[in-house]
Amino acid sequence: MTDRRLLSIKAYEDIDKEIAKYPVERKSSAVMAALAIAQNEAGWVSEQVVEDVAAYLDMRPIAVWEVATFYGMYNLEKTGRSKLAICTNLPCALQGANKTVDQLKAKLGIDFNQTSSDGAVTLKEAECMGACGDAPVVIINDREMRGKIGVEVVDSLVEELKLR
Amino acid sequence: MITLEVDGKTVEVENGSTVMDAANKLGVHVPHFCYHKKLSIAANCRMCLVEVEKAPKPLPACATPATQNMKVYTRSEQAKNAQKGVMEFLLINHPLDCPICDQGGECQLQDLAVGYGGSGSRFNEAKRIVSTKELGPLVSASEMSRCIHCTRCVRFGQEIAGVMELGMAGRGEHSEIMSFVGSTVESELSGNMIDVCPVGALTSKPFRYAARTWELARRKTVSPHDALGSNLTAQIKGDTVIRVVPYENAEINECWISDRDRFSYEGLNASDRLLSPMIKTDGVWEEVDWALALDHIKEKLASSNIKPESIGAFAVPQATTEELYLFQKFIRALGSENIDYRLRQTDHEASSNSRVPWLGMSITDVEHLDRILVIGCDIRKEQPLLAHRMRQAVKKNDASLAFINSMTSDSLAQAAKDYLVAPSHIAELMCQVVKAVSGLLGRKMPEGFDDCKVGKDANHIAELLVSGSKKLILVGAMCRNHADRSKIEWLSHLLGELVDAKVGLLSEGANSLGAEIVNSLPGSNGLDAGEMITTPLDAYFLLHAEMGEDSCMPGPAADALKSAQLVVALNAFKGEVSEYATVMLPISPFSETAGTFINLEGISQSFGPVAPTKGLSRPAWRLIAALGKLLDLTDFEYQSIEDVRAQLKDHLDGLPAKLQMKPDLSSMRTQLKGSAHVGIERLSDVPMYSVDSIVRRASALQLTKEAMFDCVWVSTDLSTELDISDQDIVRVEQGGNHFDLPAQVDSSLMCSVVRVSMNSRASKVIGGVTGAVRITKLHSVSTVA
Amino acid sequence: MITSNPPFPVNSYGPDAVIMKDIDGLNWNLSEYEKRGGYQALRKILVEGMSPEDVIAEVKKSALRGRGGAGFSTGLKWSFMPKGEGQKYVVCNSDEGEPGTFKDRDLLRYNPHIVIEGMAIAAYAIRASVGYNYIHGEIWEVYERFEEALEEARAAGFLGNQIMGSQFAFDLYAHHGFGAYICGEETALLESIEGKKGQPRFKPPFPASYGLYGCPTTINNTETFAAVPSLILEGADAYLSLGKPNNGGTKIFSVSGDVVRPGNYEVRLGTPFADLLEMAGGMRDGNDLKAVIPGGSSMPVLPAEVMMATDMDYDSIAKAGSMLGSGAVIVMDETRCMVRCLLRLSYFYHEESCGQCTPCREGTGWLYRLVKRIQNGTGEDGDIDKLLSLSDNIGGRTICALGDAAALPVKSFIEHFRPEFEYLIKYKKSQVESI
Numbered sequence A: 001m002t003d004r005r006l007l008s009i010k011a012y013e014d015i016d017k018e019i020a021k022y023p024v025e026r027k028s029s030a031v032m033a034a035l036a037i038a039q040n041e042a043g044w045v046s047e048q049v050v051e052d053v054a055a056y057l058d059m060r061p062i063a064v065w066e067v068a069t070f071y072g073m074y075n076l077e078k079t080g081r082s083k084l085a086i087c088t089n090l091p092c093a094l095q096g097a098n099k100t101v102d103q104l105k106a107k108l109g110i111d112f113n114q115t116s117s118d119g120a121v122t123l124k125e126a127e128c129m130g131a132c133g134d135a136p137v138v139i140i141n142d143r144e145m146r147g148k149i150g151v152e153v154v155d156s157l158v159e160e161l162k163l164r
Numbered sequence B: 001m002i003t004l005e006v007d008g009k010t011v012e013v014e015n016g017s018t019v020m021d022a023a024n025k026l027g028v029h030v031p032h033f034c035y036h037k038k039l040s041i042a043a044n045c046r047m048c049l050v051e052v053e054k055a056p057k058p059l060p061a062c063a064t065p066a067t068q069n070m071k072v073y074t075r076s077e078q079a080k081n082a083q084k085g086v087m088e089f090l091l092i093n094h095p096l097d098c099p100i101c102d103q104g105g106e107c108q109l110q111d112l113a114v115g116y117g118g119s120g121s122r123f124n125e126a127k128r129i130v131s132t133k134e135l136g137p138l139v140s141a142s143e144m145s146r147c148i149h150c151t152r153c154v155r156f157g158q159e160i161a162g163v164m165e166l167g168m169a170g171r172g173e174h175s176e177i178m179s180f181v182g183s184t185v186e187s188e189l190s191g192n193m194i195d196v197c198p199v200g201a202l203t204s205k206p207f208r209y210a211a212r213t214w215e216l217a218r219r220k221t222v223s224p225h226d227a228l229g230s231n232l233t234a235q236i237k238g239d240t241v242i243r244v245v246p247y248e249n250a251e252i253n254e255c256w257i258s259d260r261d262r263f264s265y266e267g268l269n270a271s272d273r274l275l276s277p278m279i280k281t282d283g284v285w286e287e288v289d290w291a292l293a294l295d296h297i298k299e300k301l302a303s304s305n306i307k308p309e310s311i312g313a314f315a316v317p318q319a320t321t322e323e324l325y326l327f328q329k330f331i332r333a334l335g336s337e338n339i340d341y342r343l344r345q346t347d348h349e350a351s352s353n354s355r356v357p358w359l360g361m362s363i364t365d366v367e368h369l370d371r372i373l374v375i376g377c378d379i380r381k382e383q384p385l386l387a388h389r390m391r392q393a394v395k396k397n398d399a400s401l402a403f404i405n406s407m408t409s410d411s412l413a414q415a416a417k418d419y420l421v422a423p424s425h426i427a428e429l430m431c432q433v434v435k436a437v438s439g440l441l442g443r444k445m446p447e448g449f450d451d452c453k454v455g456k457d458a459n460h461i462a463e464l465l466v467s468g469s470k471k472l473i474l475v476g477a478m479c480r481n482h483a484d485r486s487k488i489e490w491l492s493h494l495l496g497e498l499v500d501a502k503v504g505l506l507s508e509g510a511n512s513l514g515a516e517i518v519n520s521l522p523g524s525n526g527l528d529a530g531e532m533i534t535t536p537l538d539a540y541f542l543l544h545a546e547m548g549e550d551s552c553m554p555g556p557a558a559d560a561l562k563s564a565q566l567v568v569a570l571n572a573f574k575g576e577v578s579e580y581a582t583v584m585l586p587i588s589p590f591s592e593t594a595g596t597f598i599n600l601e602g603i604s605q606s607f608g609p610v611a612p613t614k615g616l617s618r619p620a621w622r623l624i625a626a627l628g629k630l631l632d633l634t635d636f637e638y639q640s641i642e643d644v645r646a647q648l649k650d651h652l653d654g655l656p657a658k659l660q661m662k663p664d665l666s667s668m669r670t671q672l673k674g675s676a677h678v679g680i681e682r683l684s685d686v687p688m689y690s691v692d693s694i695v696r697r698a699s700a701l702q703l704t705k706e707a708m709f710d711c712v713w714v715s716t717d718l719s720t721e722l723d724i725s726d727q728d729i730v731r732v733e734q735g736g737n738h739f740d741l742p743a744q745v746d747s748s749l750m751c752s753v754v755r756v757s758m759n760s761r762a763s764k765v766i767g768g769v770t771g772a773v774r775i776t777k778l779h780s781v782s783t784v785a
Numbered sequence C: 001m002i003t004s005n006p007p008f009p010v011n012s013y014g015p016d017a018v019i020m021k022d023i024d025g026l027n028w029n030l031s032e033y034e035k036r037g038g039y040q041a042l043r044k045i046l047v048e049g050m051s052p053e054d055v056i057a058e059v060k061k062s063a064l065r066g067r068g069g070a071g072f073s074t075g076l077k078w079s080f081m082p083k084g085e086g087q088k089y090v091v092c093n094s095d096e097g098e099p100g101t102f103k104d105r106d107l108l109r110y111n112p113h114i115v116i117e118g119m120a121i122a123a124y125a126i127r128a129s130v131g132y133n134y135i136h137g138e139i140w141e142v143y144e145r146f147e148e149a150l151e152e153a154r155a156a157g158f159l160g161n162q163i164m165g166s167q168f169a170f171d172l173y174a175h176h177g178f179g180a181y182i183c184g185e186e187t188a189l190l191e192s193i194e195g196k197k198g199q200p201r202f203k204p205p206f207p208a209s210y211g212l213y214g215c216p217t218t219i220n221n222t223e224t225f226a227a228v229p230s231l232i233l234e235g236a237d238a239y240l241s242l243g244k245p246n247n248g249g250t251k252i253f254s255v256s257g258d259v260v261r262p263g264n265y266e267v268r269l270g271t272p273f274a275d276l277l278e279m280a281g282g283m284r285d286g287n288d289l290k291a292v293i294p295g296g297s298s299m300p301v302l303p304a305e306v307m308m309a310t311d312m313d314y315d316s317i318a319k320a321g322s323m324l325g326s327g328a329v330i331v332m333d334e335t336r337c338m339v340r341c342l343l344r345l346s347y348f349y350h351e352e353s354c355g356q357c358t359p360c361r362e363g364t365g366w367l368y369r370l371v372k373r374i375q376n377g378t379g380e381d382g383d384i385d386k387l388l389s390l391s392d393n394i395g396g397r398t399i400c401a402l403g404d405a406a407a408l409p410v411k412s413f414i415e416h417f418r419p420e421f422e423y424l425i426k427y428k429k430s431q432v433e434s435i
């Protein structure tokens, strides 16, 4: 076995913890978690990530690829330093999400699925995040949710992300 | 049993049946796409929606369980509305490019659209474009906009081929069938995806645009490439076979065929087809007519320089029974007993009359096994559809599989357990298993096993074999070419008797059994294939044989042939035999002659020609008969193939008894252990697409990864020990000869093993057999950079 | 770690709250939960020795109905599980992604142990030894908190072997989603736990006979499990009497849209909609109510006057022509263009279709494009009827209910607000200007 591993030791330890949740012969149950862990570390799900995870979980690469392309939060391309996903579904829209979006696009000078020229922010349109009470809602880099992102807080949010 | 009504007709089906099963039983056609009788039920196309009494909405016939007294209406208003609605959705994004589609005329979508589609389209939006996928040399996915997402191809890979090559990536409308970035689709069964695809999304790459389906004549035949005897439909345009698809036969190949069976036909049309008899004079080949060629042979044989007992004959197990029968009859009539079809076999100790090489059971019964031990065999490549039956055994009966091999079994089934040993240690491990089994069963230890120490692996295998109820021990073709062949076979029989398992011996080609029953084997004082090479003879006759590829001693074979006075090659191709033959006689490949193959189960299948003979070539049986007559040999009057078959009848009638014959286990008590080496050993295999002269000329197959075998595969351990990386040039020394080839690190190999295929360039020099080798790294690619 | 949420007053979820009673945003951990009477129901079962059958009978009697959407009787569902030996699973559906629904998130971050306890009780009742909670990938911090709560429960012996000294053993794990609404559908969720795409399975077989890894499985919504501890502790009758016959207990409604205080409110089933609206502070900016989707975006929309006369329980809302669904109440006022509202929902279903069924894969995109045409002023006569006919060709013809979920809004929006669609087609602009 070659030890040319893609991820950090910590990442594999985390994946091992996920594997331990499932019956021994059901390692592939950990594929979503493994891809999320890899994305958190590598920034995106590259072909190499898919191959590595496939090998680690005894899966066919195409089976991992199916998963990676099915679930919307996996980045199949590199993103900026921050991936900013904003929900535009009806409850958020009723709370002004579209105005927030317009403001974000103007401030960052980009459209959805683009990255600001300084590489700071990639803007994504997202579906209901299950937090409509705090609408409009955004998620930064998959893990950090913020609510009540009206037009008035867009500037400070963008400034904050640019500093990251 | 369940009784229900479909369209007013009553039908009884078994418990667990679906509405589709019930309809099928009645012959009621329910339109469908995703449903395929051999695949799991996906119920995703929704084309088979039918009305069921009391159900609030239409239900998919393919997935809805049949229940007692159910009333189903497949053509009611509700059912037809649902079906029409689905058809509309299927067509909105379909390119409707039937006039240029290879599937045109045999497309399920086209057929059903006529019946269920509306006339005009209500869809005014832009159609979805799906990008072309590059899947390698066999399967074309150039028009993926035609895909209707039925996932048959994906399920085929997962469930039948046992390798998931295609998946449906993406979600919703963006879902696309694809392979993982850059991966080709070329597992040994992948061509079946073309058949299961109900539309023209996956098509045959070699066949693309070669013909419109309605221009084709379709004729049934049998595959010569492996021992299964798959039934084929050859499709002919003009005089040429331009496509091969399965002919369904539940007992043999079901509705599948291997890629080798499917794409080999390209070899039939190879550019080196021999189209006229040829004689070599002073090193120059000259086309002659038949009379001249045969007279030339007659003259040569009559000359006193050629002694009858110094005539040798090589046949191959791809030849038909009729050919093999007449060939041996002819050689024997000339006065020689030197005839053999086992050109890659080296160990002839246990003479093969102890047991003909057969499966030991029926092909369909393999699915019902619960214990399978496979020895020295790359089953997926040797007998792809037998591997499929084994996967079914795992799926249906939770069968346990164990492999004694020198490389891992490459995901045959998750359940398979590999026990890796070097080739020379296989017999030793088998001894241990016999001993362990005897221990577990409390039997008296057979003699000769005293100093054998039972290891952990042997215990595992023994435990596996003493449990279970339907068992098979299967010895692979790799073992047939092994120096310990007789020991391994003998031990297998012993083990089989102990644990009450059937024992199967796999053979090469479609017709080893045919060769055996007509005695295409050396007589009691005749020479076997190896001896005919090591003892150069005056004259040789070759039936379909290309010694550079079909023999395990290509170098010495060429030497022997070149020094002979007469070498008559009966062959369909001239490329190779022209190097050493003195006379080349053009004979028909299987597709242009009538013949009979006897498969590994003992089923005898006769077939007729599917295409006319090419050039001046003749069916071999006719030619041999003519030659016999010309030489005034007795009883060579054959008017038709039926005359030959009449003489085969006795042989065929004797087959069942031969199959049931118990091997003589008393014959072999000495020298139980194998020829165990220490150090590095070579594993030698016949690459999947090199097994016979037709496959070797099939151009698409030759572009697959499987055909890239001009290298030395080095185990991971050895690569570390010897500091060898991919592409480094290494020297392989074996038996005093050596050859240099690029290396390829292969993690599936047992630690002390390198693999050099029999048909690699090296084989011509160092021969094709397993044995001790020395490996040295000559130069590394990385130093260049 | 959730850091961003400030504490709030304990009665924020309403005076009748049972599940969210005494919750203040900070008191989520085990010791606080135990102070509120946590794990007493499990203790009652294990120590007093209620049999699994007793538990199921109690749940049946309480008229607890699934809070995830379909409103199926929970006790009945549990009773479908085979009684014999063999591996069984209990699975919690926290993949809350139905637009407008955000109650499970609050439950898991502010009161995770009530879900753990509810699942443990369910596991006991159906004889499962392992459970998974599938948590929406978008609420990552909540997933992490739930993991923390699981650690606490394991350390305290509420999970693991010989729970509270009994023979009952139960292991529970969290599994996160990663951005696929369809995984809320129970069989898609199981596929997803198995490491595959979340594509729903054809039923039958139902999860009770063929569920996770092919084993019998019970799957319920987060809130359903959360309702179980108090139901067991206080008894089925007490629980039932909180609501109405056949509609037992309290329900958390997620109110969003044009109200003053969007948020979760836990009320007795059968509470008038008007009261709920008042809890949410009434209509924003003094605008008039125009329409309400009472049960999550997949359910039919209802016009103001129907809603104002309706009580919030399964049967009443069904009678009014919609469904209680997941309890997501999306409120739209007079300034809203219903075509635009529908457009956003149609886009959602088109984006979230898993792609296996032909009608859903092809039809949702077609619906969306047609609504878009109408909305942007390029619609044609006949488009409305085409929408209705396509909806009929999708609804009821797919493996899972997403097909219906895509069709129902279209049909109900047209049914109740057809003039707005016609106006747009005729005049190429909306009757009302904002979304």
Ligand SMILES: Cc1cc2nc3c(=O)[nH]c(=O)nc-3n(C[C@H](O)[C@H](O)[C@H](O)COP(=O)(O)O)c2cc1C
Residues within 6 Å of the ligand: C065, C066, C067, C068, C069, C070, C071, C072, C074, C093, C094, C095, C096, C097, C098, C181, C182, C183, C184, C185, C186, C187, C219, C220, C221, C222, C224, C400, C401, C402, C405
């Ligand atoms: C498209 C679709 C999405 C769904 N999403 C959810 C969901 O987010 N949460 C949930 O609990 N149930 C959801 N369901 C319902 C579940 O399939 C299932 O009925 C429910 O989890 C059962 O739990 P219950 O009986 O406790 O309600 C969804 C169903 C469909 C068809």
Ligand code: SF4
Residues within 6 Å of the ligand: C182, C199, C200, C352, C353, C354, C355, C356, C357, C358, C360, C361, C398, C399, C400, C401, C402, C403
């Ligand atoms: S209805 Fe849609 S989401 Fe549901 S299974 Fe079918 S394609 Fe998937």
Ligand code: FES
Residues within 6 Å of the ligand: B031, B032, B033, B034, B035, B042, B043, B044, B045, B046, B047, B048, B049, B060, B061, B062, B063
């Ligand atoms: S054949 Fe039944 S749904 Fe496809």
